[in-house]
Amino acid sequence: MSDQKHPLWYRVNSALLPEFEGKKVRLPCKPIKQTANGWIVQAPDGGEVNVTFFQDQLRADSFFEVFGNVVNGTTVKMLKASDLENDLDMTLVDDAIKLMHDQRFRGIFSP
Amino acid sequence: MVNLSTGICARLQTAEQTDLDLFDGEHILQLLSVKHVGAGNSTTGAVERYRIILSDGEYFLQAMLATQLNGLFQDNSIQKNTIVKVTKMTCNFVQGKRLLIVLALDVVEHVDQKIGNPASYPTPTQEVPATTTNDMDAVPSAPVQQASTSSSHQTTSTAPTAQTAQRRPAANGNRPIYPIEGLSPYQNNWTIKARVTQKSDIKTYSNQKGEGQLFNVTLMDDTGEIRATGFNQVVTALYERLVVGKVYYISGARVNIAKKQFSHLNNEYELGLEKNTSVEECLDTDNLPTIKYNFVALSDLESQPKDSTCDIIGLVQAVGDVTEITTKTNNKKVTKRELTLVDRSEYSVRLTLWGKQAEEFSSPDSVLACKGVKVSDFGGRSLSVFSSSTMVINPDIQEAHTLRGWYDNQGKDVTYSAHQSSGGGAGGGGGGGFVRKEVRSLGDVKSSQLGQGDRNDFFCSQATVVFMKPDSMWYPACQKPDCNKKVVGDDAGWRCEKCDQSWPQPQYRYIMTLACSDYSGQAWLQGFNDVGDMIFGKTADEMFAIKEDSEIKFTELVQAATCEPYNFLCRARTDHYNGQPRVRYGISRIQKLDYKEEAKYLRDMLMSPWGQTAVAVAV
Numbered sequence: 001m002s003d004q005k006h007p008l009w010y011r012v013n014s015a016l017l018p019e020f021e022g023k024k025v026r027l028p029c030k031p032i033k034q035t036a037n038g039w040i041v042q043a044p045d046g047g048e049v050n051v052t053f054f055q056d057q058l059r060a061d062s063f064f065e066v067f068g069n070v071v072n073g074t075t076v077k078m079l080k081a082s083d084l085e086n087d088l089d090m091t092l093v094d095d096a097i098k099l100m101h102d103q104r105f106r107g108i109f110s111p
Numbered sequence: 112m113v114n115l116s117t118g119i120c121a122r123l124q125t126a127e128q129t130d131l132d133l134f135d136g137e138h139i140l141q142l143l144s145v146k147h148v149g150a151g152n153s154t155t156g157a158v159e160r161y162r163i164i165l166s167d168g169e170y171f172l173q174a175m176l177a178t179q180l181n182g183l184f185q186d187n188s189i190q191k192n193t194i195v196k197v198t199k200m201t202c203n204f205v206q207g208k209r210l211l212i213v214l215a216l217d218v219v220e221h222v223d224q225k226i227g228n229p230a231s232y233p234t235p236t237q238e239v240p241a242t243t244t245n246d247m248d249a250v251p252s253a254p255v256q257q258a259s260t261s262s263s264h265q266t267t268s269t270a271p272t273a274q275t276a277q278r279r280p281a282a283n284g285n286r287p288i289y290p291i292e293g294l295s296p297y298q299n300n301w302t303i304k305a306r307v308t309q310k311s312d313i314k315t316y317s318n319q320k321g322e323g324q325l326f327n328v329t330l331m332d333d334t335g336e337i338r339a340t341g342f343n344q345v346v347t348a349l350y351e352r353l354v355v356g357k358v359y360y361i362s363g364a365r366v367n368i369a370k371k372q373f374s375h376l377n378n379e380y381e382l383g384l385e386k387n388t389s390v391e392e393c394l395d396t397d398n399l400p401t402i403k404y405n406f407v408a409l410s411d412l413e414s415q416p417k418d419s420t421c422d423i424i425g426l427v428q429a430v431g432d433v434t435e436i437t438t439k440t441n442n443k444k445v446t447k448r449e450l451t452l453v454d455r456s457e458y459s460v461r462l463t464l465w466g467k468q469a470e471e472f473s474s475p476d477s478v479l480a481c482k483g484v485k486v487s488d489f490g491g492r493s494l495s496v497f498s499s500s501t502m503v504i505n506p507d508i509q510e511a512h513t514l515r516g517w518y519d520n521q522g523k524d525v526t527y528s529a530h531q532s533s534g535g536g537a538g539g540g541g542g543g544g545f546v547r548k549e550v551r552s553l554g555d556v557k558s559s560q561l562g563q564g565d566r567n568d569f570f571c572s573q574a575t576v577v578f579m580k581p582d583s584m585w586y587p588a589c590q591k592p593d594c595n596k597k598v599v600g601d602d603a604g605w606r607c608e609k610c611d612q613s614w615p616q617p618q619y620r621y622i623m624t625l626a627c628s629d630y631s632g633q634a635w636l637q638g639f640n641d642v643g644d645m646i647f648g649k650t651a652d653e654m655f656a657i658k659e660d661s662e663i664k665f666t667e668l669v670q671a672a673t674c675e676p677y678n679f680l681c682r683a684r685t686d687h688y689n690g691q692p693r694v695r696y697g698i699s700r701i702q703k704l705d706y707k708e709e710a711k712y713l714r715d716m717l718m719s720p721w722g723q724t725a726v727a728v729a730v
Contacts, residue, residue: 046223089707095714 009067010110013097014047018073027051027066027076028084028093031058038078041066044094050075057081063088113194113219115139115226120170123211124232126202134200139219140165141226142193145176145184159185160292163213165197168227174200174211178292178335178377179405183218194219194226201333204287212290212334214403290334294366294380302362304393305330305337308482309501310355313346326350329376329499330361331403338374338499339364341384349384358393375420375483375499404482406510410456412492413530414544423494424480424510425452426518428459428527433469446470452479452494455517459527463495464502474504478511491530545571545680545700547712554631562683562694569699570683574627574634575676576646579669584643585651587617595620595640619651625698627679636681638698645701646672678702 010016011026027049029041038052041064051058051066052075058064063084068076100109116138126133143164161176161184176184183189199215289301309329316323325342339361341349353359365383374381384390404422407415415421431449438445448469453459462484464472483500487493496502505511514522550571551559561568589596589607598605604613621643625636643651647668658665680700685692716722 087707089711092707092710092714095718096710099714099717 011097011100012043013045013094014043014049014074015045016097016101017049017070017076020070021072023070024079025068025070025076027068028063028088028090029066030063030090031060034060042090044090044097048074051078052076053078053081062086063090113139115141115166115168115194117167117169120165120167120172120229120232123200123202124170124172124209128202128204130202134202135198138167138197140167140195140197141222142166142189142191142195143171143225143229144191145189165213166226166229169229170232171229172211172232174213175292177212177214179403180213180216183216188218189216190221192223192225193221201290203290203293203334205289205293206287210290210293212292214333288360291330291332291337291378292334294337294382296366296368296380298366300362302360303330303332304358304360305332306358307353307355308336309499310350310353311498313350327373327499328353329501330382333403335378336376336403337378337380337382338369338376339382339384341388344386345384345388348386349388349390352390360389360391360393362389364388375485375497404480404508404510406480408456409452409454409458409460410528412458412460412486412494415486415492417486417488419486420483420497420500421486422480422482423452423454423460423484424478424514425454425460425462426514426522427451427475427477427479428453430472430475448472450479453518453522453525453527454514455522457525457527459529461493463493465496468496468502477504478506478514479504480506480508480511545678545702547571547678547708550678552631553627553629553634556683556696557632557634560694562685562696564685566684568683570681572627572629572679572681573676573704574629574636574679576625576673577628577633578626579646579673580624581666581669584623585619585621585655588620590614590616590618619655621651634696636679636696636698638701642698642701645677645703646675676704678704 009024009026010020011028012020013027017025027041027043029043029049029051031039031041031051032048033040035050038050039058041049041051041058043049051068052071058066058081063086065082065084066076066078067080067082068078071077099105119138119140122133143166146162148160148162159181160178161181163174163176164171165174166172189195196217196219197213197215198217199213201212201214203210203212287302288304289298291303291305294301294303307328308331311327313324313326316325323343324346325340326346327338327340330337330339361382363385365385366380367383369376369379369381404424406424407421409423409425412421412423427450429451431451433446433448435444435446437443446466446469448464450462450464450472451459452462462479462481463469480503481494481496481500482502484494484496485500487495550573553572553574556570556572561570587598587600587605588594589598589605589610589612591607591610591612594607594610596607596609598607598614598617600606600617604615605617606613620640621638622640623638623643623646625638625642625646626633627636628634638646640651643654647654649657649668654665654668657668678701679698681696682699683694683696686695687693
């Protein structure tokens with residue numbers, strides 16, 4: 001499914017961040033509060049993540065998918081964000097993420 | 112986060128049975144668990160029962176969920192950790208043990224965590240211990256052993272005092288009152304306190320053994336209803352004594368499995384009244400069971416399956432005359448009368464009364480509450496009373512007053528919609544609605560030979576339209592609303608034979624033959640106007656105009672509409688064409704996919720026991 005030139009961007013929730021430290025991920029989220037150098041967002045499983053932004057702006061009134069590097073278990077350095085608008089069922093997204101990372105199904109989503 | 116009604120559980124575990132303020136009050140509680148408790152046998156008609164654990168954050172207690180609320184659990188409105196507002200409960204004592212039943216609740220919100228750290232309330236007596244209870248008080252489970260013995264008096268000595276002091280004295284002595292919901296063939300020493308809500312006429316029959324007579328009554332208490340039947344000598348003994356509307360203490364009847372073909376009640380058992388059945392009129396005037404209704408709004412009738420029973424309340428807007436028809440089956444003459452009922456959902460429906468009830472009805476402009484009326488798909492949706500249905504004119508209940516008030520203020524001016532039978536085939540609403548769980552693959556539909564013989568089989572499918580037959584996608588129809596008959600064009604215009612009218616222009620209506628596929632196979636489905644409207648997003652008139660204008664543009668639109676998936680509710684039946692029988696699949700209902708709902712459904716499948724049996728595959 002992927003090769004060295006195009007690294008996979010796994011979709012994650014806040015609980016999975018420690019596993020992906022140093023890697024690139026996609027985090028669907030709802031921005032909650034703006035901070036000095038970024039935003040605090042809520043991940044699909046309810047956990048809060050610190051997103052430091054670089055280029056694109058987030059807003060509090062819609063869902064976004066943040067693409068970025070995982071700095072540590074609670075921080076993601078954003079490279080790009082994609083606006084997902086308002087109609088998103090985070091529970092469903094979280095369930096999908098959990099299933100994707102489930103040991104039995106991981107093989108479908110990763111090399 | 113919503114605040115729970117802390118302290119309520121403690122009160123509920125110690126309250127008297129007469130503490131109506133407590134039982135009818137509104138309490139916010141969290142549902143810690145819902146567990147199915149079954150009779151073990153899954154014979155058809157067995158009603159499911161759910162035991163629930165409610166917490167107020169401080170303590171938790173067990174209760175039963177009344178069967179009328181089962182749907183809430185089955186459709187996942189309530190689940191583990193949901194916060195609910197309990198609006199009505201009842202407390203009964205069964206052999207000295209407190210049995211709480213939740214009769215009505217509203218969902219407040221669903222949360223993921225248990226709130227607080229509720230403990231088991233330290234009453235000496237617990238209900239029949241469920242496996243989920245974390246009993247920290249090491250209760251001597253004496254009541255459990257005693258439950259199996261039939262005597263109801265000896266529990267007083269061993270069950271600790273707190274419970275017995277609160278056992279409600281029945282008017283006729285110390286026998287505890289059983290809830291109708293608790294009746295089963297395994298318990299003998301019960302007494303129920305119930306109201307007779309319906310009594311049939313005395314019917315006579317003759318079979319090989321000779322002649323006989325019987326009658327039925329419907330008994331109702333706060334927890335449910337049950338049918339009781341008496342034969343021969345019992346008829347003479349009890350028929351006159353049981354008066355509709357009065358409350359009686361009844362004991363000593365046989366509990367049998369219900370014969371569903373004779374009863375429409377939602378109870379897996381029924382009572383057989385015998386020589387030794389004791390019936391005593393109840394003279395105390397408090398705590399009397401009232402008729403419980405589970406009203407369906409008239410606009411929701413479409414989702415009630417054909418031939419099911421339901422309760423409705425409506426205002427009688429029109430009263431038809433009494434007519435006489437001859438039944439085809441026995442050639443008997445039967446009188447009937449049709450009423451038109453309306454309600455706040457701004458829908459109207461016809462209700463048919465029969466026989467004496469039809470002849471005697473004379474209450475136009477009244478509010479009618481009916482229980483156990485049959486839903487039929489004649490003309491879309493219509494209702495008919497059974498002999499076991501009850502009908503109350505201007506009942507003294509909240510919904511009736513609300514309906515009356517609404518009608519007097521606004522309802523008179525509302526134009527009511529009626530359920531339509533969708534064009535083409537009769538009874539388009541038949542078969543109920545589309546149910547995602549019941550989706551069958553097209554391959555399965557074909558191999559199950561649905562629609563063979565005389566049957567009209569309904570099925571749900573999810574499939575993609577892969578091809579539409581391009582010629583004759585529509586036909587010219589009569590412009591009169593609801594008359595969808597084909598009109599024939601001549602010099603004078605377009606003529607409708609049924610309405611005897613000519614029109615300068617016809618209204619084009621879709622009639623489509625679609626090849627639809629899913630992973631398992633392909634089938635030809637036939638659709639009418641509503642199908643075309645949804646697939647193209649344009650009326651047949653518009654498509655006709657586009658085609659006349661530009662064939663290319665038309666083809667583009669057809670292409671664009673192809674390869675879209677839909678949810679279908681279809682009817683399979685056998686047609687005879689040129690003498691050959693062929694199974695045809697007609698589309699009763701078509702729906703676009705709601706991807707959120709579809710995703711939820713797939714997620715639920717994956718999380719279900721079936722989904723969890725997946726084996727890891729090494730990639």
